[in-house]
Amino acid sequence: MKLVSRKHTEKFTARFFKACGFGAGSVLIALSLMLVWNAAAFFIHVKPYDFVSKTQWDPTGSPSAYGMLSMLISTMLVAVGAMLIAIPLGIGTAAFLAEYAGRKLKNMLKPxxxxxxxxxxxxxxxxxxxxxSPGLAGLTGRSNGLNALNGAILLSVMALPTIITVAQDAIDGIPISYKEASFGIGASRWQTLTQxxxxxAAPGILAAIMLGVGRAIGETMTVLMATGNAIALxxxxxxAVRTMTATIAIExxxxxFQTTHYYALFSVAILLFIITLVINMIGEYFVGRFKKFEIR
Known part of the structure; x- marks a missing residue:
């Protein structure tokens, strides 16, 4: 009876997890189709090239304008600025926690x-x-510090926990034999860490960076509050800038409902989705290449 019961339990568990997997995939497909359907209704009225190449965004104007190049560049500017701060700081902190910090210090810093x-x-x-913002205003001599740099600093802080945690786990996962072999030929701790x-640990570190980039590009409330929300190149x-996510949240x-402006926001969302998808695909490609790395 116990054997039969175990078989039924395992069968039920396998079906349950299979259903969860199909459910998650179905939700993703449904969301993608919704975005494509609504974006298609917008591109009937506005050419895709004009949408991504023009800088003026004025849906309520006469005539209305739906150019989102300035928002695209603003989004990339803030995300790149955040990564320029978060990547070296995050990887450096992860390496310190994994290789240099004592147990007590690690137990304090990690939480x-x-x-x-x-x-x-x-x-x-x-x-x-x-x-x-007041500090940046004083530094630049402007009336306020609500700009792309402010957003980049804040997004770097938000991306740091993800980058540090995932990168540290990747470094901790390296077999101890690699380090012992390096020490055995006379390498220092720093040489062993860097070489x-x-x-x-490059695949895990790259995965950490990709997760950080995704967090920076997809964040809404922080950039909405701190970047000035100026629709200009x-x-x-x-x-001052306005990102794509902030535009969707504001408008x-x-x-x-069901106006050209309404469908335009779905077009912004699908472009954001495509950018995120491309970044993840690039990350997967390089992770696959780094996995072939062998220490000789």
């Missing part, structure tokens, strides 16, 4: 870093307004 992920994005955006451990990190709540 503190992970707690950063629990801070609501609206709270981080508020800190950007009241703390970082053996980090290259061997930015010329640097000190210009979707008050746009008339």
């Amino acid at each position: 503190a870093i992970e707690m950063l992920a629990a801070i609501p994005s609206v709270a981080i955006g508020f800190l950007g307004i009241v703390v970082i 053996v451990t980090i290259p061997a 930015p010329h640097g990190f000190f210009d 979707m709540g008050e746009v008339p």
Whole structure:
């Protein structure tokens, strides 16, 4: 009886997880089809090339304008700025925790870093307004510091817990025999870290970076609060910008249903989806190549 019961349990469990997998895939397909359907209704009225190549976004104007190049560049500017800060700081912190920090220090720092992920994005955006913005305003001599650099700093803070945690796990997962072999030929701890451990952990570190990029591009509330929301082509990190996610969040709540403006926001969403998909595919490609890495 126990054997029969175990077989039934295992069969039920296998079917349950299979159903969960199909359910998740079905939700993804349904969302993709919804985005494509609504975006197609927009591109009947506006050419895709005009949509991605023009800089003026004025859906309520006469005539209306649906050019989102400035928002695309603003999104990339903020995301790139965030990664320029978060990647070296995150990987350096992960390497320190994995290879240099003592047990007591690691037990203190690791929970503190992970707690950063629990801070609501609206709270981080508020800190950007009241703390970082005045500092940037004083540094640049402008009336306020609500600009792309402010958003990049805040997004780097939000991406750090993911990058540090995943990268540290990747470094910790390297077999101890690799390090012992390196020490055995006279390499220092720093040489072992930079020439053996980090290259061997490259797939996990790259995965951490990709997750951080995804967090930076997809974040909404923080950039909505801290970047100034100016729909204009930015010329640097000190210009006010509006990202694609902020545009959707600001305008979707008050746009008339099933209008060209309404469908335009779905077009912004599907472009954001495509960008994220391409980034993930590039990450998967390089992860696959790094997995072939062998220490000789």
